[in-house]
Amino acid sequence: MDGFDENMKEKGADFRMEPGSEIWNRIEKQLDEKNQKRPVFWLWWLLPFILVAGFTYWAFFSEKGTAIPEKSLTTKLLPPLENRQEKTKKTTGQKNTVAKVTEKDPGQMPPAITEKTMTTNLLPHPENIQEKVKTVIGQNNTITEVPVKHPGQMPPAASEKEITMQSPFKEAATPVFVAPEKTKEFSESIITLITKQQEAEKPTQEDSVYTNHLSPNTDRLTGITQPLVGFLPPPAEIDLPLPTGVSNKILDSLHGGLTAAFSEHAVIKQKAQNKEDPNEKGSWRIIAGTGLHNQSSKGIGLNAGITAFNSGFLVNSPGNLDSTLSLQPTRAGMGFTVGLEKYGSFKRNKRFGWVAGFQYQYQSIRTYTGGLVDSSIQFENSRRGSNRTNGSASEYYLAGKNQSQTGSQHRIAIYTGLQLYLDKAKNWSWQNRIYGGILLSSDYLHPQTITPGWVASKNLVQKSFAGLETGFQYARGKWGTGIFAQYNLSASARYKGIPKQYWRGLELRFFYNIPSSVKK
Amino acid sequence: MDEKTILALCRKNNRKAQQSLYQQHAPFMLGVCYRYTKSRDDAEDVLQEGFVKVFTQIDQFNEKGSLQGWIYRIMVTTAINYLRRHQRYRSQMKFSETTIHPVVDPRGISNLQTEDLMELVRRLPTGYQTVFNLAGIEGYDHAEISELLGISVQTSRSQYSRARALLIKWVDASEMQTRLGKINS
Numbered sequence: 001m002d003g004f005d006e007n008m009k010e011k012g013a014d015f016r017m018e019p020g021s022e023i024w025n026r027i028e029k030q031l032d033e034k035n036q037k038r039p040v041f042w043l044w045w046l047l048p049f050i051l052v053a054g055f056t057y058w059a060f061f062s063e064k065g066t067a068i069p070e071k072s073l074t075t076k077l078l079p080p081l082e083n084r085q086e087k088t089k090k091t092t093g094q095k096n097t098v099a100k101v102t103e104k105d106p107g108q109m110p111p112a113i114t115e116k117t118m119t120t121n122l123l124p125h126p127e128n129i130q131e132k133v134k135t136v137i138g139q140n141n142t143i144t145e146v147p148v149k150h151p152g153q154m155p156p157a158a159s160e161k162e163i164t165m166q167s168p169f170k171e172a173a174t175p176v177f178v179a180p181e182k183t184k185e186f187s188e189s190i191i192t193l194i195t196k197q198q199e200a201e202k203p204t205q206e207d208s209v210y211t212n213h214l215s216p217n218t219d220r221l222t223g224i225t226q227p228l229v230g231f232l233p234p235p236a237e238i239d240l241p242l243p244t245g246v247s248n249k250i251l252d253s254l255h256g257g258l259t260a261a262f263s264e265h266a267v268i269k270q271k272a273q274n275k276e277d278p279n280e281k282g283s284w285r286i287i288a289g290t291g292l293h294n295q296s297s298k299g300i301g302l303n304a305g306i307t308a309f310n311s312g313f314l315v316n317s318p319g320n321l322d323s324t325l326s327l328q329p330t331r332a333g334m335g336f337t338v339g340l341e342k343y344g345s346f347k348r349n350k351r352f353g354w355v356a357g358f359q360y361q362y363q364s365i366r367t368y369t370g371g372l373v374d375s376s377i378q379f380e381n382s383r384r385g386s387n388r389t390n391g392s393a394s395e396y397y398l399a400g401k402n403q404s405q406t407g408s409q410h411r412i413a414i415y416t417g418l419q420l421y422l423d424k425a426k427n428w429s430w431q432n433r434i435y436g437g438i439l440l441s442s443d444y445l446h447p448q449t450i451t452p453g454w455v456a457s458k459n460l461v462q463k464s465f466a467g468l469e470t471g472f473q474y475a476r477g478k479w480g481t482g483i484f485a486q487y488n489l490s491a492s493a494r495y496k497g498i499p500k501q502y503w504r505g506l507e508l509r510f511f512y513n514i515p516s517s518v519k520k
Numbered sequence: 521m522d523e524k525t526i527l528a529l530c531r532k533n534n535r536k537a538q539q540s541l542y543q544q545h546a547p548f549m550l551g552v553c554y555r556y557t558k559s560r561d562d563a564e565d566v567l568q569e570g571f572v573k574v575f576t577q578i579d580q581f582n583e584k585g586s587l588q589g590w591i592y593r594i595m596v597t598t599a600i601n602y603l604r605r606h607q608r609y610r611s612q613m614k615f616s617e618t619t620i621h622p623v624v625d626p627r628g629i630s631n632l633q634t635e636d637l638m639e640l641v642r643r644l645p646t647g648y649q650t651v652f653n654l655a656g657i658e659g660y661d662h663a664e665i666s667e668l669l670g671i672s673v674q675t676s677r678s679q680y681s682r683a684r685a686l687l688i689k690w691v692d693a694s695e696m697q698t699r700l701g702k703i704n705s
Contacts (some may be wrong), residue, residue, distance in 0.1 A: 004684070005656060009656070011632075012653075012656075012657035013657075015548075015555070015635070016547040016551045017551050017560075018547055019547065019550045023546070023568055024539060024542055027542065027571050027572055027575075028539075031533075031538070031572060031576070033531070153599065376652055452568070
């Protein structure tokens with residue numbers, strides 16, 4: 001080392017500068033911002049678990065999740081046709097009553113005269129309507145004294161016109177009027193009256209938007225969404241909670257403001273999406289893996305029968321009691337997984353990535369029913385043909401350890417998850433996924449010494465399942481590998497008797513990153 | 521407060537201790553940042569960014585080496601990343617191999633003020649400036665520099681020689697001007 005280099009080092013080590021006082025303030029501010037962001041970061045990790053817990057509760061434990069019978073739906077949504085016709089008849093029996101009702105209240109009636117609005121948001125419950133109409137009939141033309149039950153929430157215009165409307169859930173822009181089966185004169189007078197009122201109170205475009213947003217649409221309550229009905233309040237009971245003194249104009253302006261805000265947000269989001277960033281677009285990869293899986297199911301069933309009494313030949317069954325305690329472990333068996341997924345980085349935090357895809361899993365199973373204890377006690381008095389059994393207990397079966405069944409399971413699932421990159425090169429990552437799907441299982445019985453009636457045999461049993469998966473993976477270039485552990489719960493919404501199954505698995509997976517065809 | 525106490529408190533996110541650590545090391549670190557950049561504003565930006573890293577990653581300091589050395593490394597890395605990130609520096613960060621000319625040491629380097637010498641270093645093209653700072657002042661070897669900047673060892677060596685030759689030339693010229701000024705006065 002010569003003099004120049006030594007001198008440079010010495011002088012470099014001595015060189016100091018006094019920073020401005022505002023720099024520390026800037027550092028402090030930046031540190032505060034980082035500290036505030038930390039809790040939100042951890043909440044993101046909680047999100048998958050909350051989603052899985054919610055879905056599991058909904059799918060397996062909530063009784064509300066089951067579909068409501070069509071009959072009860074109809075009752076809640078719409079008064080039966082017979083009732084409506086009956087009301088019409090009663091009301092039309094009082095001539096001039098209708099005219100007075102509709103003439104008295106037009107100022108108070110909400111402007112939205114669409115069918116949907118009138119029978120869902122604005123009309124009270126069908127029983128209440130009936131009560132009101134009766135009051136009108138009873139008081140003979142003294143409409144001004146009709147008591148209003150809920151003035152704040154229920155508009156006073158429970159008029160004849162509303163009652164005689166057709167199904168309120170049709171997508172009709174203009175109200176459809178069904179003339180009551182009475183005289184032609186009366187029908188014409190009603191039509192004229194209603195047409196006039198419609199013209200006077202023609203709904204504006206804003207009103208239509210406003211009401212359409214708030215009205216339930218029963219056309220959507222079909223198929224997959226129908227089970228959700230249990231979670232929602234009955235549509236007919238969705239009232240528009242209009243506090244006294246709040247005009248529709250205020251709500252309209254509020255709605256307008258919200259619409260504008262959402263539109264603006266959509267535009268910004270669209271712009272952001274259009275921005276080029278190859279990391280956010282994601283890439284595809286094919287997955288194949290194999291591993292060990294094990295499942296178990298357990299359940300306790302208790303069934304108490306009711307007393308039956310047949311007086312013909314006097315068969316008296318005071319009661320029966322069935323109890324089932326089952327524990328079905330399976331031996332860990334090999335299975336395989338194939339799938340296709342897309343993955344990428346988040347825009348704001350490149351340390352995190354997302355992953356979504358679908359996978360198919362195959363698993364052969366062998367179930368032992370060694371833990372099963374099933375007993376039934378029946379008390380029966382019978383005098384038919386002089387047979388008499390009193391207080392007899394019968395054990396249907398007690399399955400031995402040699403009782404087993406084999407079969408196969410097919411799991412088709414979609415999943416989504418978060419991945420945390422563990423190194424700068426993004427070779428190592430920790431993935432956490434939630435997934436759900438359909439499980440199809442086919443069981444084949446081994447020769448049984450006792451007939452176990454509860455075993456599903458030779459048929460595909462359909463169940464739904466949901467679970468969590470976590471794993472570490474290493475990827476470099478086109479190829480990668482990883483080890484994943486999974487846990488899920490499956491149950492059948494269709495066959496109530498089948499116990500829930502808990503599935504655990506450990507898999508070694510390999511994947512191939514499909515190279516992008518467009519390279520910059 | 522001694523360094524260990526400050527360090528322990530900084531790990532608990534104690535703002536007073538953080539400020540104390542900042543006040544202790546900021547002047548020297550700003551000097552480092554200043555050598556790598558072309559303006560004081562940029563140097564202060566690097567200093568801010570570097571200290572935020574220091575406080576957020578202080579758990580990673582294993583206390584085997586000196587704290588100043590650890591902060592120093594963070595500042596150098598932050599400065600290099602800053603140069604790469606900003607277009608006005610990136611366009612000047614062109615590393616090419618040049619022929620090494622042996623240069624005789626300047627005589628008057630010891631007479632130059634530190635500030636003047638550092639100003640000369642900052643006048644170098646950014647590529648030369650970075651390599652010279654790393655090799656000539658910080659004492660990195662060329663293998664480390666090549667890894668840090670993503671260039672070959674040979675390129676690092678040639679950049680350093682070129683920077684050194686330029687500096688010696690400028691120091692001589694500066695020394696000459698100083699002497700002439702004295703004679704004239």
